[in-house]
Amino acid sequence: xxxxxxxxxxxxxxxxxxxxxxxxxxxxxxxxxxxxxxxxxxxxxxxxxxxxxxxxxxxxxxxxxxxxxxxxxxxxxxxxxxxxxxxxxxxxxxxxxxxxxxxxxxxxxxxxxxxxxxxxxxxxxxxxxxxxxxxxxxxxxxxxxxxxxxxxxxxxxxxxxxxxxxxxxxxxxxxxxxxxxxxxxxxxxxxxxxxxxxxxxxxxxxxxxxxxxxxxxxxxxxxxxxxxxxxxxxxxxxxxxxxxxxxxxxxxxxxxxxxxxxxxxxxxxx
Amino acid sequence: xxxxxxxxxxxxxxxxxxxxxxxxxxxxxxxxxxxxxxxxxxxxxxxxxxxxxxxxxxxxxxxxxxxxxxxxxxxxxxxxxxxxxxxxxxxxxxxxxxxxxxxxxxxxxxxxxxxxxxxxxxxxxxxxxxxxxxxxxxxxxxxxxxxxxxxxxxxxxxxxxxxxxxxxxxxxxxxxxxxxxxxxxxxxxxxxxxxxxxxxxxxxxxxxxxxxxxxxxxxxxxxxxxxxxxxxxxxxxxxxxxxxxxxxxxxxxxxxxxxxxxxxxxxxxx
Numbered sequence: 001x002x003x004x005x006x007x008x009x010x011x012x013x014x015x016x017x018x019x020x021x022x023x024x025x026x027x028x029x030x031x032x033x034x035x036x037x038x039x040x041x042x043x044x045x046x047x048x049x050x051x052x053x054x055x056x057x058x059x060x061x062x063x064x065x066x067x068x069x070x071x072x073x074x075x076x077x078x079x080x081x082x083x084x085x086x087x088x089x090x091x092x093x094x095x096x097x098x099x100x101x102x103x104x105x106x107x108x109x110x111x112x113x114x115x116x117x118x119x120x121x122x123x124x125x126x127x128x129x130x131x132x133x134x135x136x137x138x139x140x141x142x143x144x145x146x147x148x149x150x151x152x153x154x155x156x157x158x159x160x161x162x163x164x165x166x167x168x169x170x171x172x173x174x175x176x177x178x179x180x181x182x183x184x185x186x187x188x189x190x191x192x193x194x195x196x197x198x199x200x201x202x203x204x205x206x207x208x209x210x211x212x213x214x215x216x217x218x219x220x221x222x223x224x225x226x227x228x229x230x231x232x233x234x235x236x237x238x239x240x241x242x243x244x245x246x247x248x249x250x251x252x253x254x255x256x257x258x259x260x261x262x263x264x265x266x267x268x269x270x
Numbered sequence: 271x272x273x274x275x276x277x278x279x280x281x282x283x284x285x286x287x288x289x290x291x292x293x294x295x296x297x298x299x300x301x302x303x304x305x306x307x308x309x310x311x312x313x314x315x316x317x318x319x320x321x322x323x324x325x326x327x328x329x330x331x332x333x334x335x336x337x338x339x340x341x342x343x344x345x346x347x348x349x350x351x352x353x354x355x356x357x358x359x360x361x362x363x364x365x366x367x368x369x370x371x372x373x374x375x376x377x378x379x380x381x382x383x384x385x386x387x388x389x390x391x392x393x394x395x396x397x398x399x400x401x402x403x404x405x406x407x408x409x410x411x412x413x414x415x416x417x418x419x420x421x422x423x424x425x426x427x428x429x430x431x432x433x434x435x436x437x438x439x440x441x442x443x444x445x446x447x448x449x450x451x452x453x454x455x456x457x458x459x460x461x462x463x464x465x466x467x468x469x470x471x472x473x474x475x476x477x478x479x480x481x482x483x484x485x486x487x488x489x490x491x492x493x494x495x496x497x498x499x500x501x502x503x504x505x506x507x508x509x510x511x512x513x514x515x516x517x518x519x520x521x522x523x524x525x526x527x528x529x530x531x532x533x534x535x536x537x538x539x540x
Contacts, residue, residue, distance in 0.1 A: 145441035145465060146485050146518065171415035174444050180516075195415065215416050215506060225527070236485060236518040240528040244514050246450075248416065248506040257495070258510040 002026070002120040004160060004202040004266075008168040008194030008214065009093055009127030013054040019199045020054055022211045026122040026201070027088025030060040035086040039068040039102045040094030040128040047092050066108075074106035083111035086121055093127030097139050100132060100157060112158065123160060124199075130168045134161040136189055138182065143173055147180035150233035154182065163265035164190045170217060171195045183221045184228050184239055190265050191219035198249050202266050208253040218245040218262055272296075272390040274430060274472040274536075278438040278464030278484065279363055279397030283324040289469045290324055292481045296392040296471070297358025300330040305356040309338040309372045310364030310398040317362050336378075344376035353381035356391055363397030367409050370402060370427060382428060393430060394469075400438045404431040406459055408452065413443055417450035420503035424452065433535035434460045440487060441465045453491045454498050454509055460535050461489035468519050472536050478523040488515040488532055 003026045011019035024030055036051050038044035048065040055063040066082060068074045083089060089112060091099070103109045115121035125133045134157040141152025154165070165186070167179045170193030183191040194200055195214025202208060210216050220243040228237035245258055255263040273296045281289040294300055306321050308314035318335040325333040336352055338344045353359060359382060361369070373379045385391035395403045404427040411422025424435070435456070437449045440463030453461040464470055465484025472478060480486050490513040498507035515528055525533040 147516065171447075176446065177441075237516070238518055238521060238523075239514070239516040242514040242516070244509070244512040246417065246507070246509040246512070248508055251508060253508075 001204055002116045003122045003204060004133065005122060005124035006130045006133060006161070006166055006192070006194055006200040006202070007124060007126035008130065008170055008196050008198045010169065010196035011126055011199070011212065012197050013050055017054055017058060019197060019212045021058060022199060022201065023088060023090060023122060023124045024058055024060050030058065032062065032087035033085065034060055034063045034088040034090065035066050035082055036063060037066055037068070037089065037091045038094070039074070040096060040099035040132065041092055042094065042098070047094070051090070051092065068102055068108065071102055071106055074103045074108040077107060080107035080111040083108055084114045084119070086115055088122045089115060089124065091125035091129030091132060093129060096128040096131040096137055096157070097155065099128055100137065100155065104156065109158065116160065127168050130194060131166050132157050134164060134166050135159045136165050136186070138165055138167050141178040141181070143175045143178045145177065146236040147177040147184060147239070148234055148236055149181065149185065149228055149231055151181040152178045154186070161266055162269045163188065164192050164262070167191065167193045169196055171214060176217065176219070179219055180239070180242065183219050184224065184226050184237060187221040187224065190262055193217040193219070206255045206263055206267070208247070208259065208263060210247050210249045210251060212249045214249055216247040218247065271474055272386045273392045273474060274403065275392060275394035276400045276403060276431070276436055276462070276464055276470040276472070277394060277396035278400065278440055278466050278468045280439065280466035281396055281469070281482065282467050283320055287324060287328060289467060289482050290328060292469060292471065293358060293360060293392060293394045294328055294330050300328065302332060302357035303355065304330055304333045304358040304360065305336050305352055306333060307336055307338070307359065307361045308364070309344070310366060310369035310402065311362055312364065312368070317364070321360070321362065338372055338378065341372055341376055344373045344378040347377060350377035350381040353378055354384045354389070356385055358392045359385055359394065361395040361399030361402060363399060366398040366401040366407055366427070367425065369398055370407065370425065374426065379428065386430065397438050400464060401436050402427050404434065404436050405429045406435050406456070408435055408437050411448040411451070413445045413448045415447065416506040417447040417454060417509070418504055418506055419451065419455065419498055419501055421451040422448045424456070431536055432539045433458065434462050434532070437461065437463045439466055441484060446487065449489055450509070450512065453489050454494065454496050454507060457491040457494065460532055463487040463489070476525045476533055476537070478517070478529065478533060480517050480519045480521060482519045484519055486517040488517065
């Protein structure tokens with residue numbers, strides 16, 4: 001199983017590019033075959049140009065764009081082979097619903113799993129690509145002043161992060177309430193909010209690393225008391241005892257103490 | 271001891287005025303003597319006009335403005351008497367540092383305590399007036415994308431809320447990080463963030479009520495693990511196990527379970 005890089009969007013692509021450098025490093029270096037999936041975006045060529053410039057600047061010379069405009073393209077055997085044999089896979093932003101509608105359950109979707117699980121490829125997703133890595137994907141939702149019941153909707157994601165729901169652009173778009181709304185209703189899941197230009201790296205060895213310039217915020221409502229089951233949609237529940245962890249960039253975190261469950265939830269079905 | 275109303279600013283003054291109605295009710299009704307303190311503001315007459323209109327509309331006909339431009343005014347015996355004999359005291363917004371510089375330790379400051387503690391007056395503060403009610407007052411701070419060490423500064427407040435630090439305009443100005451910054455460094459205090467047009471009412475009987483349209487967010491870092499002592503100012507600590515409670519408007523909360531300590535901290539020195 002390779003590393004996962006869950007990126008909160010807007011990672012630097014022109015300056016020090018810390019997050020993208022990490023992606024290349026975890027993929028085995030600039031000589032390894034890397035692929036960029038733009039299926040989440042309605043302007044894939046524009047997105048690819050941006051990443052092409054960044055990867056060129058970082059001397060990664062075997063990067064290939066795999067455009068997929070529809071499910072037919074996502075069933076293409078040659079594209080699926082390119083994914084399965086890549087050492088690094090980068091899923092760009094856009095709309096995670098679009099990503100899943102195109103790639104979910106296709107040859108290319110299966111090839112992602114094969115590359116990551118069997119061949120040890122590094123699997124990275126940013127923004128929509130980060131949300132899409134989850135089993136239970138934050139599909140859409142409004143970030144409001146309070147965690148209204150039903151503020152966000154879940155959908156089926158790629159399934160690489162089994163019991164954590166990811167939100168991105170987290171601090172910048174003030175999304176703590178929509179994430180709280182989800183995990184209050186679904187305490188089976190832990191919530192992880194990833195700031196922009198920040199990556200949560202899940203290493204094979206069960207350690208975490210936060211790279212970039214922001215934080216990862218973990219929200220845990222498993223022990224919280226709430227009336228959310230008893231109120232109508234759109235109302236705000238009371239919540240007692242939500243737990244919050246803050247993991248700033250620049251540090252590594254081991255699977256111990258309060259992070260034991262979080263790391264297990266990131267990596268294991270239960 | 272009277273009730274406390276800790277208001278998050280921008281309470282409605284023209285429409286249904288739910289928060290101001292509650293203030294009149296807790297002060298004993300529209301026939302009781304009420305005073306409005308504008309010392310936090312640099313435009314006291316303008317602020318008073320606004321409240322005068324609102325209290326008139328609510329038929330509170332014994333409302334008096336007590337302007338205090340400086341400490342000399344705050345030492346005035348007649349003003350202090352008006353405060354001490356009021357049944358409701360409303361401290362407006364502005365700048366809590368200005369409020370405390372003018373009134374802290376003066377006859378009028380002492381009269382507030384006398385009215386509330388000995389005569390059972392309702393003591394209400396909004397925005398700067400809310401922050402100023404604390405013993406440990408949030409004096410100033412920047413609300414940033416992460417709870418930086420030293421993001422906020424404390425100062426001595428009026429001392430009516432012994433171990434809870436209040437922040438206001440909470441959801442609207444995205445202040446959770448500056449509040450987290452304070453309680454991570456000073457876990458002796460619990461943090462309470464009050465949304466706009468929302469009041470946290472502390473009843474004499476040790477119950478809480480949240481009135482208006484937003485929420486009260488309680489942040490508790492007493493059991494959190496953090497490296498904040500070991501990092502320089504301006505950096506972001508890791509925090510594991512911060513606890514968060516959300517109290518939406520429209521509900522009463524008893525002193526029990528997770529709220530026992532919060533209510534004790536609001537009302538008792540330890």
